[in-house]
Amino acid sequence: MSLEIIVFYLFAAIVVFSAFRVITVNNPVFAALFLVLTFFTCSAIWMLLEAEFLAITLVLVYVGAVMVLFLFVVMMLDVNVVPLKEGFVKYLPVGLFVGVVMLIEMVFLITQRYFRDADFPPPPRMTDADFSNTEMLGRVLYRDYLFQFEIAAIILLVAIVAAIALTMRRRPDTKYQRPAQQIDIQRADRIRMVTTPNASADTARPEGGQS
Amino acid sequence: MDSLSIAAPEVFLLTATCIVLVASLFTKANSHTVYWLSQASLVVTLLFAFGQTRAEPVVAYVGAYGIDNMSSTLKVWLIVVAIGVLLYSRDYLTGRRIARGEYFVLALFAISGMMIMVSSKHLLSVYLGLELLALSQYAMVALARDDADASEAAMKYFVLGALASGMLLYGMSMVYGATGSLELSGIRDAVVVGGAEGSVPARFGLTFLIVGIAFKLGAVPFHMWVPDVYEGAPTPVAMFIATAPKIAAFAMLIRLLVDALPALNSDWQAMLAILAALSVVVGNLVAIAQTNIKRMLAYSTISNVGFLLLGIVGATPEGYSAAMFYAITYAFTTLAAFGVLLALSRGTREDGSPFDAVMLDDLAGLARRNGLLAAVMMLAMISLAGVPPMVGFYAKLAVLRAVVDAGYTWLALIAVAMSVAGAFYYLRVIKLMYFDEPVVTTEIDTAGDVSAGLAINGLAVVVLGIFPSFIMAACLAAFA
Numbered sequence: 001m002s003l004e005i006i007v008f009y010l011f012a013a014i015v016v017f018s019a020f021r022v023i024t025v026n027n028p029v030f031a032a033l034f035l036v037l038t039f040f041t042c043s044a045i046w047m048l049l050e051a052e053f054l055a056i057t058l059v060l061v062y063v064g065a066v067m068v069l070f071l072f073v074v075m076m077l078d079v080n081v082v083p084l085k086e087g088f089v090k091y092l093p094v095g096l097f098v099g100v101v102m103l104i105e106m107v108f109l110i111t112q113r114y115f116r117d118a119d120f121p122p123p124p125r126m127t128d129a130d131f132s133n134t135e136m137l138g139r140v141l142y143r144d145y146l147f148q149f150e151i152a153a154i155i156l157l158v159a160i161v162a163a164i165a166l167t168m169r170r171r172p173d174t175k176y177q178r179p180a181q182q183i184d185i186q187r188a189d190r191i192r193m194v195t196t197p198n199a200s201a202d203t204a205r206p207e208g209g210q211s
Numbered sequence: 212m213d214s215l216s217i218a219a220p221e222v223f224l225l226t227a228t229c230i231v232l233v234a235s236l237f238t239k240a241n242s243h244t245v246y247w248l249s250q251a252s253l254v255v256t257l258l259f260a261f262g263q264t265r266a267e268p269v270v271a272y273v274g275a276y277g278i279d280n281m282s283s284t285l286k287v288w289l290i291v292v293a294i295g296v297l298l299y300s301r302d303y304l305t306g307r308r309i310a311r312g313e314y315f316v317l318a319l320f321a322i323s324g325m326m327i328m329v330s331s332k333h334l335l336s337v338y339l340g341l342e343l344l345a346l347s348q349y350a351m352v353a354l355a356r357d358d359a360d361a362s363e364a365a366m367k368y369f370v371l372g373a374l375a376s377g378m379l380l381y382g383m384s385m386v387y388g389a390t391g392s393l394e395l396s397g398i399r400d401a402v403v404v405g406g407a408e409g410s411v412p413a414r415f416g417l418t419f420l421i422v423g424i425a426f427k428l429g430a431v432p433f434h435m436w437v438p439d440v441y442e443g444a445p446t447p448v449a450m451f452i453a454t455a456p457k458i459a460a461f462a463m464l465i466r467l468l469v470d471a472l473p474a475l476n477s478d479w480q481a482m483l484a485i486l487a488a489l490s491v492v493v494g495n496l497v498a499i500a501q502t503n504i505k506r507m508l509a510y511s512t513i514s515n516v517g518f519l520l521l522g523i524v525g526a527t528p529e530g531y532s533a534a535m536f537y538a539i540t541y542a543f544t545t546l547a548a549f550g551v552l553l554a555l556s557r558g559t560r561e562d563g564s565p566f567d568a569v570m571l572d573d574l575a576g577l578a579r580r581n582g583l584l585a586a587v588m589m590l591a592m593i594s595l596a597g598v599p600p601m602v603g604f605y606a607k608l609a610v611l612r613a614v615v616d617a618g619y620t621w622l623a624l625i626a627v628a629m630s631v632a633g634a635f636y637y638l639r640v641i642k643l644m645y646f647d648e649p650v651v652t653t654e655i656d657t658a659g660d661v662s663a664g665l666a667i668n669g670l671a672v673v674v675l676g677i678f679p680s681f682i683m684a685a686c687l688a689a690f691a
Contacts, residue, residue, distance in 0.1 A: 109415055121391030121401075147218075147272035151327060151339040154225060155346060158320050161232065162350030165313035 008048055014041045028074045036067050050127060053134040214271040217278060220259040220286060221326050227252030228319040235312025246301050249315040253294050253322070260286040260326075264685075270332050274394040277332040281535070281689035285329045285462055288539045288682075292455045292546055293322045298664045299550040300447035302557070302657075307565050309354050309445055317354075318451060321347035325459035331466055334383045334393045341379070341427065344459060345372050348452055352444040364443025371426070371436045379423025385416025386471070395471040402474045414478050420467050421482050428460045428516045431489035441509035446556060446567060449505055450549035453512055454542045461519060461538040468523070469531060476526040484524045484622055490517030491626050495633035504571050507636060508548060511595055514633055515541045521626055522610040525617025528690040533609035535686040540594075540602045540675065547668040548591040551584045554657045554665065574640060576649025583662055584655065585644045587669035594672045596637035597630050602676035609683070 018037040025031050039062045046055035127133075141149055215222060231248045238244040263283040270277035297318065304311045324343030331337040349372065353365035387393055389412035390401035402410050426433040441449045468479050494514025501507040519541065522534025555568035555577070568574070578585040594601035607630065615623045657665075675681060 109411070144273045145275070145335070147275040148333070148335045148339055151336065151343060154320065154323070155339065155343050157229075158317070158343060158346050158350070161313060161316060161320075162346065165310050165317075166350060166353050166356060 004048060008045065011041050011044045011048070015045070028079050029071065032067060032071050032074050035070075036063050039063050039067065050131075051133055053137050217269060217271045218276055218330075220256050220263070221323055221330070223259055224252060224256040224319065224323050224326070227255070228316060228323065231319060232312075232316045235316060238312070240311070241305055243301070245312050245315050246297065249297055249319055250294060252319065253290055253297070257287065257290040257294070260290060274396070275333040275336045276327070276330050278330060279689070280685070280691070281462070281465065282330040284685040284689055285458055285535070285539075286326050288542065289322065289325055289329065289455050289458050292458070292542045293318070295543070295546045295550065295664060295668060296447070296451050296454060298661060299450065299546075299553045302661065303445075303447050303553045307355075307445075308357055314351065314354055314447070317347040317351050321351070321451070322455065325455060328459045328466075329462040331463075332395050332470075334387065334395070334398075334467075334471075337463055337466055338376075338380065338383065340459075341463065342376065344456060345376065345427075348372075348448075348456070351448045351451065352440060354448065355445045358443075358445070360443040361445060362443075364440045367443075368436055368440045375423050375426035375433070378419050378426070382416040382419030382421075382423060385419065386413055387416075389413040389416060395466060398471040399473060402472060410475060413472065414475055417468075417472055417475055417478060418482070420472075421479060421486075424460065424464050424467065425486050427463065428457065428519075429513055430486045430516050430520060431493045431513060434490070434493070434513045437513055438506045438509040441505045441512075442503055442569075446505065446549065446553055446569070449508075450546065450553065453508065453549060454546045457512070457516070457519075458538045458542050461534065464523065465531060465535075469526075473526075480524055480526050483520050484619060487517045487520035487524055488622055488625050490514060490520065491629045492517075495629040498633065498636045501636070502571055503569055504552065504574065504640075505569055507571070508545065511633075511637075512545070514629065515545075515595070518607060518610055518626060518630075521614045521619075521622060524619055524622065525613045527613060527617055529687075530610070530613035530617065531690045532683070532686040533606070533613045535689060536679070536683055537606040537610055539682055539686075540606045543668060544591050544594045544603060544672055547587050547665065547672060548595070550661075550665050550668060551588040551591070554581075554584055554661060555655060557655060558653075571640065571643060572650065574643045575647040576652075577644040579649055580652065581655040581657070583666060584657070587665045588644060589641050590669045590672045592637040592640050594676065596634040598634075600673065600676045602672050602679065605676055605679040605683075609679075 015038055018034045018041065021034040022031050022038065025034065039058055043055040043058040046052070046058060227248075231245060231252065234248055235245045260283060263278050264280075264287065266278060266283065268277065268279035297315065300314070304314055321344050324340045324345075324347065327340030327343065328337060329340075331340055349365055349369045352368055353362060355361040386398060389410065390398045392398050392401055398413075402413050422433065426436075429437040440452065444452065468476075472479065490513050494510045494512070494517055498507050498510035498514065501510060515537075519534050519537045522530045522532075522537060524530070552568050555573065556566055558566050560566050574588070577588065590601065594603035597604050597607040599605075607626075611623050611626060614626075
């Protein structure tokens with residue numbers, strides 16, 4: 001067993017363990033942190049596959065941006081996890097049964113003689129040390145997969161439209177500021193000059209007895 | 212042809228959708244500007260798609276996208292059905308708390324997704340087209356934000372749909388691993404070279420592909436979402452989900468099974484035979500017990516999907532043509548049925564909430580309230596039941612002939628027996644409309660263009676049943 005295989009299994013075990021913990025820990029903050037660990041280890045596996053661009057992007061985008069945002073939300077909302085876990089024990093036997101049956105079937109099929117190396121196309125050859133993964137990815141993405149790339153962009157647009165359509169509410173009682181109007185104000189709009197004829201008499205009146 | 216003009220229908224429609232999206236921000240809530248802009252963009256897209264029906268088959272974008280006889284015919288019908296969907300939805304959306312601009316924009320995006328699915332020559336574009344369609348649909352179901360039923364339906368649809376997409380992707384990754392190609396033609400060649408013995412990994416993936424496809428079609432036992440989504444979704448959205456996407460799902464089935472994995476036909480024939488038999492039985496029997504007409508139409512969809520699969524079970528070109536004919540005719544017949552429901556959903560209930568025709572009893576005595584609506588509904592129902600000379604009869608005949616020719620006589624027997632049972636609930640609707648006393652006696656007035664659309668739709672159900680070759684010729688050419 002080469003070092004690479006050992007490292008792969010180490011990381012794979014951490015991924016499986018932390019992904020399992022994401023759905024089993026009680027505290028949502030811990031769950032989010034375990035998810036961060038999952039992403040980190042996944043990016044290490046990408047590195048093993050010599051896909052350094054994907055590895056870096058995974059850390060930057062998911063760990064750096066998405067999960068931080070997620071943690072913010074989890075910390076700000078008071079999520080009560082008890083009702084979410086209510087049916088867990090009840091449905092566990094059925095879920096476990098189906099899962100185990102599927103697992104046995106898949107293991108049975110995959111460990112048969114059909115899944116030999118010869119049944120699969122040859123693995124891609126290792127690349128040289130100065131090979132730029134990022135450059136190749138860019139070439140493939142914007143040349144060979146241009147059509148799919150454009151559709152993915154449209155899907156993101158649909159996500160924006162849907163998110164806004166489902167969450168934005170116009171509330172008539174909300175008070176808005178209009179900065180242009182505020183700046184445009186004239187002295188006459190704000191101040192009204194009044195003359196109070198008996199001002200001196202009012203202030204001179206003694207008030208002690210009335211209060 | 213350069214690659215831009217090959218994808219002209221999609222390119223135009225997506226550009227026009229962006230314009231409609233911006234226009235919807237600047238129009239008043241109740242004006243019809245967005246509606247007419249959407250219809251205009253669909254009509255122009257229809258012209259582009261129609262222009263391609265005579266074009267030579269060609270593949271562009273490094274094997275991602277291509278046009279052939281099947282794709283161009285299906286695109287034309289997709290757009291025709293979509294134009295009908297928008298026409299019937301318009302008056303329903305006015306006066307209800309549903310974002311109209313977003314409804315039309317999301318519908319246009321969904322139509323683009325379907326067109327991409329239909330034209331895909333690559334696993335990745337099949338999947339992306341499907342997601343574009345599915346994401347738009349999830350959002351459309353949830354558009355009635357104040358309605359708890361709609362939110363529940365949207366949630367169910369989203370969770371189950373995501374699961375099905377996961378299954379489909381898992382199958383695709385297995386097929387890719389087994390063949391080393393994402394292009395459908397590459398997969399076909401690799402599986403043929405590998406032979407039956409070497410293709411077990413591909414068959415492993417095929418199983419998951421079929422689960423994903425069956426879910427998207429709504430075939431038993433992956434049908435659980437269909438009645439709940441139809442019932443919970445606003446009626447125009449239910450109409451949208453019930454019609455055009457079935458044509459696209461048919462195309463996906465053909466692309467993944469017939470175009471990519473024809474060498475594994477003995478495997479998928481058996482799986483599809485089980486799905487078809489179960490769908491026909493469950494769909495027709497459970498529909499009898501429904502009192503909600505949207506749920507009834509949902510089970511009708513399930514049984515019709517079973518018939519559609521019957522055509523493909525035989526794995527013959529005649530069978531594929533029959534299934535294609537079935538998908539197209541099913542879409543516009545169901546469109547007519549939903550169109551009548553939407554035309555009925557006018558006015559308000561006693562408590563002031565908008566009236567929705569959802570229960571079977573709401574149709575009672577319809578013939579005396581509006582003769583045209585009752586006639587169109589009757590034509591749609593007897594066509595779905597498979598009575599000659601309606602188009603539904605010819606569609607059922609074609610798939611049954613294909614399945615008998617392929618040697619699956621038992622399957623044809625089940626299907627015929629079940630469609631006799633199914634005739635009960637279709638005919639019950641006609642009895643309610645023509646022989647029962649109306650609860651409300653007020654006349655129903657519909658807008659002129661909606662009446663005209665419904666009349667044409669009803670006539671098409673009859674005329675195309677008498678002259679099926681108008682569509683059948685194109686369907687046969689698609690698999691010649």
